[in-house]
Amino acid sequence: MRGFDAKWRDVPHFIIGITREIWEDREIASLTHRYREGLIVRSPASVVVGNDRIIAATMATLAEFPDRELLGEDVIWCEDPARTTAVTEAYLSSHRLVCTATHSSPGMYGAPTGRRATYRILADCAIRDDHVYDEWLVRDQSAIVRQFGFDVVDWTRDLIAREGGPERCVQPMTPAGDVAGPYDGRGNENEWGARYAGIISRIMAADFAVIPAEYDRAASLFYPGGQDGLGWSGADQFWMGLRAAFPDATFTVEHVIGRDDPLMPPRAAVRWSLHGKHSGWGRFGIPTGAEVYVMGMSHAEFGPFGEGGAPSVRREWTLIDETAIWKQILLKTGAVQ
Known part of the structure; x- marks a missing residue:
């Protein structure tokens, strides 16, 4: 890897390595090097700009969850030819993690419950010159909230109040609140x-x-809220419930990576969005007409057991942040009390 420290073998080793370095080895100060100054981290919950704010958020999370572990399941990546030069290489990685943590101290999730949560994160990172310079991230917040014993809507309403009310609370990410970053690639x-x-x-x-045509009949499925699904009915139930809630929203594929690697099945990472009105009955209950932006990220692995022996989706992971969606609905309907 030209332009990177010699200790990194490849892109997955770099991404998994710096994640452990920062979060588990407590080398939080390394963010001043690992993350480029002025880095933008976009999540459904917010848009954070700058290392100072990222370091502060990292410390706050570790204060609330001191035993937090981040276990890297996979890194699906591609080259970025537009930013690769004779002296350095550039890439986009899509990292899938399983996190475990005990809610030991007060913080964003309220008074400590003492409960342990297991949940996933998907993160896209643009990397070059031994550091991350642009990032998109989706955390399965509703899985955390449910495992701590809270109702997702009630918890979100309480979060708005704890953040200072509708006028002062942290605003969820929307296209209007996004900040353009240096990475503008589309994948491979x-x-x-x-x-x-x-x-x-x-x-x-x-x-x-397309689900019975392109998914394995025994596909393993991992969806928001820590919900696992199985086969055609599981995929249909999740995707139908999501699209039905936003039937007129504009769907956009934001970024696409496909990979073939030794000892791994063919796999893909897709970042996508939905933007429009909450105008239908579905995953988010009674239609409210609220304008909502959904930031979604999905990984898939392919196998050989599709109809007629065709390749099919063998395993699928999709994340959206349901608390960020509910926050938008509550703020725009005024149902914050």
């Missing part, structure tokens, strides 16, 4: 990324027949 042209982006696009176009 690998066939598996294109195939998976096409599947999600067909689902979002209400072509749910």
Whole structure:
């Protein structure tokens, strides 16, 4: 890896390594090098700009969850030819993690419950010159909230109050509140990324027949709220519930990576969005008409057991932040009391 410390073998080793370095080895100060000054971290909950704010948020999380571990399941990555030079290489990585943590101290999640949570994070990082210079991240907040014993809507309403009320609370990410960053790539042209982006696009176009056509009948599925699904019915239930809640929202594929690697199945990472009115009955209950932005990230692995022996989605991971969606609904409907 030209332009990177020699201790990193490859992109997955770099991403998994710096994650452990920062969070578990407590080298939080290394963020001043690992993250470029002025880095933008976009999550459904907020847009954070600058190392100072990122370091502060990291310390606050570790104060609340001192035993937090981040276990890297996979890194799906691609080259970034536009920023690769004779002396340095550039990449985009999509990192999937399983996190474990005990709610030991007061913080964002309220008074300590003493409960332990297991949840996933998906994070896209643009990297070059031995540091991350742009980032997108989705954390399964509703899985955490439920495991601590809270109702997701009630917890979100309480969060708004604890942050100072509707006028002062942290605003969820929307296109209007986004900050343009230096990475403007779209991924790569690998066939598996294109195939998976096409599947999600067909689902979002209400072509749910794509699920039995393109998913393994025994597919393992991992969805928001820590919910696991199985097979065609599990995929249909999740995607139908999401799209039904926002039937007129604009769907956009933001970034696509496909990869073939030794000892790994073909796999893909897709970052996508929905933007429009909460105008339908579905995953988010009674339609409110609130304008909502959904930032979604999905990973998939392909296997050989599709209809007629065709490749099919064998495992799928999709994350959205349901608390950020509910926050937008509550703020825009005024249902914050």
